[in-house]
Amino acid sequence: MSTASDPRGERLFAALPVQDAPAMARLRGRLADRAQREGILDVAYRTLDTPVGTLLLAATGQGLVRVAYAVQDHDAVLRQLAERVSPRILNAPARLDETSRQLEEYFAGRRTRFDLPLDWRLSKGFRREVLTHLREIGYGRTESYAQVAAAAGSPRAVRAVGTACATNPLPVVVPCHRVVRSDGATGGYAGGPEAKRTLLTLEEAA
Known part of the structure; x- marks a missing residue:
């Protein structure tokens, strides 16, 4: 195109x-x-x-x-x-x-944080709040959907956090793969479950 x-x-x-x-x-x-x-x-x-x-x-x-x-x-x-x-x-x-x-x-395991200008126009409202918080989840760490909801100021909006992660326009760079279920299961991911596991394994190995 x-x-x-x-x-x-x-x-x-x-x-x-x-x-x-x-x-x-x-x-x-x-x-x-x-x-x-x-x-x-x-x-x-x-x-x-x-x-x-x-x-x-x-x-x-x-x-x-x-x-x-x-x-x-x-x-x-x-x-x-x-x-x-x-x-x-x-x-x-x-x-x-x-x-x-x-x-x-x-x-390649040589970078733990991205230093890039981002255009956030595809995310608004609460979804934008969620995605902004995701950049604060450190490399090799994870948070539950409930923890992200609380950090974004709406503790009861767990399902909305899931939607924000699923519609993240900047996966990998804005690390929605670091958000997992409270029971430890990886949960859904736009790139598919295997891609999410690969990213989490990469960060654990560093």
């Missing part, structure tokens, strides 16, 4: 041999640079291969706005971003180099 693309650029893409990946990457980079200069690039995105599958990363000028697992359907996520943020979206990997670097360090 590249709604901010240049028709001439699209023709150049079509003329390039499929196997000429470096040339395609250079052309994509030039198109992204041009779109940014001309003020027609509102959302940049790329994908990153990780131990929990391929993640879609998307950022606005304000910061990282979306992280999505493959099971969430990357194409559907891009369509949602076009509707809720801006239709001017382009595959512009360079804009997400720092995010990718920090994620790679995290999965």
